[in-house]
């Protein structure tokens with residue numbers, strides 16, 4: 001709780017700057033023809049600049065009942081096919097995407113004041129790619145994935161820790177062990193927006209849209 005005599009939460013939020021001063025620039029006129037190349041440039045720039053969790057991707061979905069939800073996942077790769085992430089087939093996001101493939105994915109690199117927004121559709125990458133992704137995980141990550149029962153009520157934290165210990169030992173003993181519910185998913189965008197914040201508030205915004213002839217690129221008012 002904040003000190004009742006001190007500044008309010010509202011004051012603190014208003015006084016906290018959203019961006020730093022030393023920001024990169026973005027010139028859409030010089031950007032690559034395909035958004036994949038620009039995204040790669042930006043995510044590599046975020047990694048090289050030491051941005052925290054540069055691979056964090058917020059995936060937003062819509063369920064069969066129309067309810068929406070969003071959560072952070074780890075970006076595994078970007079290929080000509082799309083943006084890859086891995087998850088458990090029993091999770092809400094997979095239930096949502098199975099009912100409705102429409103998806104949005106968002107990246108934000110705060111120290112660079114850069115945001116990327118994708119919208120499109122998602123599909124599973126297939127059993128082989130999913131198993132390969134699972135096998136590439138560390139024993140601890142495989143153990144954690146094997147132990148969990150996504151979204152089910154959990155009695156205590158100790159129960160989780162014991163389940164992870166037991167599953168990690170199994171994963172350690174058997175390199176070939178794969179969680180059947182492990183799924184690699186691919187987000188295939190039809191629109192990608194790149195946004196570069198500016199200390200002068202002249203933010204730069206450009207959107208790529210997929211047309212039958214290829215990608216178009218348009219500068220937008222921020």
Ligand SMILES: Cc1cc2nc3c(=O)[nH]c(=O)nc-3n(C[C@H](O)[C@H](O)[C@H](O)COP(=O)(O)O)c2cc1C
Nearest residue numbers: 056069071072073074086087088091092093094151
């Ligand atoms: C930084 C970060 C990375 C995460 N990476 C993943 C991931 O790669 N896959 C995943 O299923 N959940 C990941 N999670 C957990 C999800 O955000 C989410 O809590 C979980 O997948 C359940 O989501 P759902 O019930 O909406 O499907 C991550 C969370 C954070 C904060």
